[in-house]
Amino acid sequence: xxxxxxxxxxARAALLSIPAALGLVSFALAQPFDAAxxxxxxxxxxxxxxSDLAYEIxxxxxxxxxxxxxxxxxxxRAVEWAxxxxxxxxxxxxxxxxxxxxxxxxxxxxxxxxxxxxxxLVAIALGFSPATPDGGVxxxxxxxxxxxxxxxxxxxxxEGRIVFIRSRMERARDGSGYGPxxxxxxxxxxxxAEKGAAAVVIRSVGTSTDRFAHTGxxxxxxxxxxxxxxxxxxxxxxQLERLMTGDAAVxxxxxIEASVNETYTSRNVIAQIDGxxxxxxxxxxxxxxxxxxxxxxxxxxxxxDAAGVGIVxxxxxxxxxxxxxxxxxxxxxxxxxxxxxEEIGLWxxxxxxxxxxxxxxxxxxxxxxxxxxxxxxxMTARVADEAMPVIEAIQAELAPLGVESVERGGGAGPDFTPxxxxxxxxxxxxxxxxxxxxxxxxxxxxxxxxxxxxxxQNVAAFAVFTWLAxxxxxxxxxxxxxxx
Amino acid sequence: xxxxxxxxxxARAALLSIPAALGLVSFALAQPFDAAxxxxxxxxxxxxxxSDLAYEIxxxxxxxxxxxxxxxxxxxRAVEWAxxxxxxxxxxxxxxxxxxxxxxxxxxxxxxxxxxxxxxLVAIALGFSPATPDGGVxxxxxxxxxxxxxxxxxxxxxEGRIVFIRSRMERARDGSGYGPxxxxxxxxxxxxAEKGAAAVVIRSVGTSTDRFAHTGxxxxxxxxxxxxxxxxxxxxxxQLERLMTGDAAVxxxxxIEASVNETYTSRNVIAQIDGxxxxxxxxxxxxxxxxxxxxxxxxxxxxxDAAGVGIVxxxxxxxxxxxxxxxxxxxxxxxxxxxxxEEIGLWxxxxxxxxxxxxxxxxxxxxxxxxxxxxxxxMTARVADEAMPVIEAIQAELAPLGVESVERGGGAGPDFTPxxxxxxxxxxxxxxxxxxxxxxxxxxxxxxxxxxxxxxQNVAAFAVFTWLAxxxxxxxxxxxxxxx
Numbered sequence: 001x002x003x004x005x006x007x008x009x010x011a012r013a014a015l016l017s018i019p020a021a022l023g024l025v026s027f028a029l030a031q032p033f034d035a036a037x038x039x040x041x042x043x044x045x046x047x048x049x050x051s052d053l054a055y056e057i058x059x060x061x062x063x064x065x066x067x068x069x070x071x072x073x074x075x076x077r078a079v080e081w082a083x084x085x086x087x088x089x090x091x092x093x094x095x096x097x098x099x100x101x102x103x104x105x106x107x108x109x110x111x112x113x114x115x116x117x118x119x120x121l122v123a124i125a126l127g128f129s130p131a132t133p134d135g136g137v138x139x140x141x142x143x144x145x146x147x148x149x150x151x152x153x154x155x156x157x158x159e160g161r162i163v164f165i166r167s168r169m170e171r172a173r174d175g176s177g178y179g180p181x182x183x184x185x186x187x188x189x190x191x192x193a194e195k196g197a198a199a200v201v202i203r204s205v206g207t208s209t210d211r212f213a214h215t216g217x218x219x220x221x222x223x224x225x226x227x228x229x230x231x232x233x234x235x236x237x238x239q240l241e242r243l244m245t246g247d248a249a250v251x252x253x254x255x256i257e258a259s260v261n262e263t264y265t266s267r268n269v270i271a272q273i274d275g276x277x278x279x280x281x282x283x284x285x286x287x288x289x290x291x292x293x294x295x296x297x298x299x300x301x302x303x304x305d306a307a308g309v310g311i312v313x314x315x316x317x318x319x320x321x322x323x324x325x326x327x328x329x330x331x332x333x334x335x336x337x338x339x340x341x342e343e344i345g346l347w348x349x350x351x352x353x354x355x356x357x358x359x360x361x362x363x364x365x366x367x368x369x370x371x372x373x374x375x376x377x378x379m380t381a382r383v384a385d386e387a388m389p390v391i392e393a394i395q396a397e398l399a400p401l402g403v404e405s406v407e408r409g410g411g412a413g414p415d416f417t418p419x420x421x422x423x424x425x426x427x428x429x430x431x432x433x434x435x436x437x438x439x440x441x442x443x444x445x446x447x448x449x450x451x452x453x454x455x456x457q458n459v460a461a462f463a464v465f466t467w468l469a470x471x472x473x474x475x476x477x478x479x480x481x482x483x484x
Numbered sequence: 485x486x487x488x489x490x491x492x493x494x495a496r497a498a499l500l501s502i503p504a505a506l507g508l509v510s511f512a513l514a515q516p517f518d519a520a521x522x523x524x525x526x527x528x529x530x531x532x533x534x535s536d537l538a539y540e541i542x543x544x545x546x547x548x549x550x551x552x553x554x555x556x557x558x559x560x561r562a563v564e565w566a567x568x569x570x571x572x573x574x575x576x577x578x579x580x581x582x583x584x585x586x587x588x589x590x591x592x593x594x595x596x597x598x599x600x601x602x603x604x605l606v607a608i609a610l611g612f613s614p615a616t617p618d619g620g621v622x623x624x625x626x627x628x629x630x631x632x633x634x635x636x637x638x639x640x641x642x643e644g645r646i647v648f649i650r651s652r653m654e655r656a657r658d659g660s661g662y663g664p665x666x667x668x669x670x671x672x673x674x675x676x677a678e679k680g681a682a683a684v685v686i687r688s689v690g691t692s693t694d695r696f697a698h699t700g701x702x703x704x705x706x707x708x709x710x711x712x713x714x715x716x717x718x719x720x721x722x723q724l725e726r727l728m729t730g731d732a733a734v735x736x737x738x739x740i741e742a743s744v745n746e747t748y749t750s751r752n753v754i755a756q757i758d759g760x761x762x763x764x765x766x767x768x769x770x771x772x773x774x775x776x777x778x779x780x781x782x783x784x785x786x787x788x789d790a791a792g793v794g795i796v797x798x799x800x801x802x803x804x805x806x807x808x809x810x811x812x813x814x815x816x817x818x819x820x821x822x823x824x825x826e827e828i829g830l831w832x833x834x835x836x837x838x839x840x841x842x843x844x845x846x847x848x849x850x851x852x853x854x855x856x857x858x859x860x861x862x863m864t865a866r867v868a869d870e871a872m873p874v875i876e877a878i879q880a881e882l883a884p885l886g887v888e889s890v891e892r893g894g895g896a897g898p899d900f901t902p903x904x905x906x907x908x909x910x911x912x913x914x915x916x917x918x919x920x921x922x923x924x925x926x927x928x929x930x931x932x933x934x935x936x937x938x939x940x941q942n943v944a945a946f947a948v949f950t951w952l953a954x955x956x957x958x959x960x961x962x963x964x965x966x967x968x
Contacts (some may be wrong), residue, residue, distance in 0.1 A: 066603040236928040446719040
């Protein structure tokens with residue numbers, strides 16, 4: 001059953017690179033996969049498009065566990081749920097690995113306009129915001145267009161005041177509006193502390209015009225001074241802007257009860273399909289697909305990232321079922337890794353990279369699903385040159401699903417980032433995120449926001465990618481040389 | 485300037501009814517309006533479509549006052565706002581009239597699933613819900629398909645339990661899904677008390693799949709026993725349904741702090757454009773358009789009903805401006821009536837009917853805007869037979885705005901209902917309410933939900949209707965005989 005030993009793989013890679021080096025044919029003309037493997041890929045694609053499994057997994061996690069903030073009681077419940085789920089599915093191996101981190105507990109938050117009239121706003125404290133003093137802070141509001149504008153302000157104009165940063169996020173299929181918009185969330189509190197602000201209130205990072213406030217982590221280093229920080233929903237930010245352009249001074253009150261806690265140890269939960277190559281060997285190669293198990297503490301983390309849990313688990317399960325029925329095990333092992341504590345600082349991904357960093361070459365390639373359940377429309381690959389024919393051949397099998405193109409670069413998803421720094425080869429199946437930031441990190445991220453049909457397409461793409469990656473005649477270049 | 489005295493009006497009405505009675509021509513062939521009046525109607529229509537006034541009024545009320553629950557401090561602020569707004573616009577007369585009612589104050593509400601896992605739900609207490617005992621009530625949940633199912637249940641299956649009623653509202657352009665769906669909100673608490681339930685929790689009456697809970701009044705008579713009652717959002721109701729279909733018993737906790745208070749006196753705020761007919765005369769006829777000034781205490785009551793306030797005020801203001809510029813006063817007086825305390829029991833409308841019931845004949849016809857700001861697509865008329873040619877002629881002038889048809893029957897809007905019982909002639913400009921119940925009575929009813937372009941169309945329709953009604957050669961039949 002072993003069709004490509006590591007040795008054979010290297011030999012084929014060398015062969016494949018010759019025509020390209022001579023400029024005789026493009027990479028895309030080579031078909032690196034065996035016909036039998038392509039047949040399996042196509043069967044998996046069709047089976048995935050007919051399967052509700054990912055949705056069922058997503059529904060089960062979000063219904064039976066609900067939200068699952070890292071360090072909370074539900075974090076432990078989610079780990080238990082994941083282990084039971086993997087075991088019930090009959091994966092060859094299921095285990096957990098520790099991830100230890102400081103955690104944060106939200107009690108309450110309340111943000112109100114108190115002058116010129118009293119108005120309660122829809123608000124949410126940002127992750128790791130310090131609490132306000134008892135009774136909250138009340139002060140005049142000073143408004144800035146964006147973080148740059150705030151950073152340029154003289155401390156005199158800010159000191160003792162509540163800072164409001166009003167910049168908006170732009171909607172985009174690839175979610176590219178998030179990066180610029182999230183700066184004020186990441187840095188507002190630190191800048192506020194530097195300038196002596198009483199608190200920082202930001203317009204939610206998010207594209208919804210519904211009245212949901214968007215939480216998420218702040219970026220700071222140990223020992224950074226922070227001021228209490230919260231986001232208000234887009235309609236509330238609009239309201240505040242209108243009041244700020246009036247004649248009367250606007251005053252607000254911010255009350256946050258929250259605490260940063262000593263360390264908690266959660267678990268990355270891992271399931272493996274043993275490959276046909278000796279799975280006991282320390283060198284047995286692995287294709288890794290992942291998602292994160294934790295969520296924010298509002299909503300039920302359906303899109304972020306129960307959907308990813310459903311998608312990668314269902315893809316692996318379909319491959320396993322196919323193997324069981326046809327006796328066709330994948331050549332390489334496949335791991336499904338459900339990471340802990342992604343939201344509050346990639347702690348699961350960091351622990352995994354720490355534990356497995358010296359095995360980076362074993363991890364042929366990795367890909368995470370952590371962008372909701374929108375349809376996949378493109379792929380990116382951060383792989384060695386010699387793997388590009390394989391990547392292009394995979395994309396060709398994904399094209400019937402609407403995966404239109406492949407570009408080099410990109411990553412493997414947030415939780416693989418720490419391992420990316422060690423040279424992990426990475427593929428990303430890029431999802432349509434046009435609506436993702438309508439729900440992401442809000443109370444409104446619930447199961448009904450998952451499109452079951454788009455989810456099937458995601459499973460199909462992951463199943464095809466994962467299967468073919470496990471059958472690839474060449475490696476993808478994981479290792480320090482990929483960093484060059 | 486007086487073109488139609490009440491006498492002349494009657495004479496023309498008699499004339500107009502002759503051909504119809506003889507069956508010689510249909511009503512629709514008669515053009516009852518003077519060409520000059522039609523010209524004004526068409527000018528008003530164009531001016532309204534170019535005016536932002538209604539939106540500006542809506543923005544000002546919702547921004548400067550915010551929500552305005554009857555009996556709250558903001559109720560008084562809204563009355564003050566309305567008087568100032570009308571006076572600043574130069575209406576001929578501005579005054580207020582009292583409306584007295586018991587009122588209700590919401591403090592907090594919290595509804596949680598406590599078993600099989602702890603999950604906080606998005607919930608809102610229903611209007612006039614009693615408080616729960618300290619610490620709330622916690623009990624096993626029993627689920628019913630709808631109010632009928634609940635009413636048919638034996639008290640044994642309900643006693644001491646928390647009742648969950650899961651029926652959904654259907655989306656419809658004319659809002660017709662609301663009536664059937666609202667029964668569980670209106671009656672659930674009373675039925676719960678009869679059967680000994682600990683509390684009643686309903687799926688929100690509303691069409692949004694976002695996580696907003698929908699409040700609103702319960703229907704009961706003085707002395708009715710009630711149990712604490714709350715609505716949960718549609719996604720939360722879905723979640724609860726999924727848990728209820730599992731193996732484990734589901735328990736919930738309901739905590740509501742709220743109080744019913746002694747009477748408060750708010751004010752209907754009324755502005756008048758004096759008609760060309762002697763406005764001092766006790767018999768001077770009036771066309772009344774209205775909206776309600778109060779709102780629920782969540783959101784800013786933008787669609788319900790600041791939009792209506794903006795629409796009818798802007799329509800009257802445009803007529804007044806036109807009169808000032810061209811010296812063409814309307815024949816009849818026009819009143820804009822902003823009613824108090826609609827949400828908690830039509831108290832403003834009742835007070836107005838009590839105060840003016842014996843003048844019903846003076847009120848030629850009335851129409852309220854209280855269904856958001858969706859485009860008007862049809863009209864209804866509850867008028868005397870002889871007024872139908874006028875109604876059809878008005879509809880013909882509204883047709884270029886997309887007002888496609890007119891039907892007999894209907895009402896004038898909720899606040900005119902008490903006066904309808906005395907024979908008030910009524911017209912309703914029917915708005916597209918497809919999205920209205922996505923926002924209605926929720927935290928998410930905010931200014932950004934108002935479509936400024938659709939609002940202009942509403943103003944145009946109200947301006948044309950109001951102007952032509954004031955110029956009508958016939959009355960609309962207001963009076964006890966309309967009840968026959």
